[in-house]
Amino acid sequence: MAFDTCRHLRTSLLDLHRTLVTLERRDYEKRNGPLGAGDFLQVMAYSDDMRWLDPLSRLIVMLDEALDGKGDADLTPLPVAQRARELLALDRDSTLPFMVRYMAHFDSCPDLVEAHARALSALKAVGTTAPAA
Template sequence: MPNEQFLATQETRRSGLKALRAALLQVHKEVIGHDRAQYERLNGPIPAGLFVQLVTEDNYFRWLDPLSRLIIEIDEELEAKEHHDDTCRAVGRAAEKLFSDGADPGFRKRYQEALQDESGVIVAHGRLMSVIGQLRQLP
């Protein structure tokens, strides 16, 4: 039977992963909203049913793939019964790297444009950076 410290550590990691996932999802939502507006300015209105298909298939939205993959990685980790230090740290580092100066240049350029143009992206980014900072302090 696991000891109380192990269970507390597991819950702390799980909470951290959930907070990171929520912050990344908010950034994703805000950036997609920004991109949709930009795309519609260039191509006209997108019917609701077609938008999901465009996000997953159109090259205009491909730059979001690293963010989408990171969210999927966190989902997979949250499905596990135990959360390991190395995995949690790796996910945290991946999130930090994705939003740093060392990020993929294509992602970084488009993300910076969204940050400059959309207040919702700025707010979501601030929350994400706060969560990443808290994760760095986990045991």
């Protein structure tokens, strides 16, 4: 896979992650009041309520490592891209924490729909295929 294609995938997944973090912060602050950036970073790092984002966060880290040449020698971006496609499959029947929370945000946030579409476009450029239905 071309370096630029892999970097584009990483950027699109990072943008998707940022959109989700913004949504989570908005929801958290509605329930708990405003927080400074450092305080919210602590919530992101240590709150069990934010663990649902871990699968996406791990994929971004894996792409970072692959791009930097620091990852597992056997790691290629294609399996990471395939896992990203599975993660973003919009499975309304899933009970996985990521998908349940993702779908709740997806149905109410046009910014997430746009970020999702950009991520799928980047995945298409990588050449992964959609999982069998």
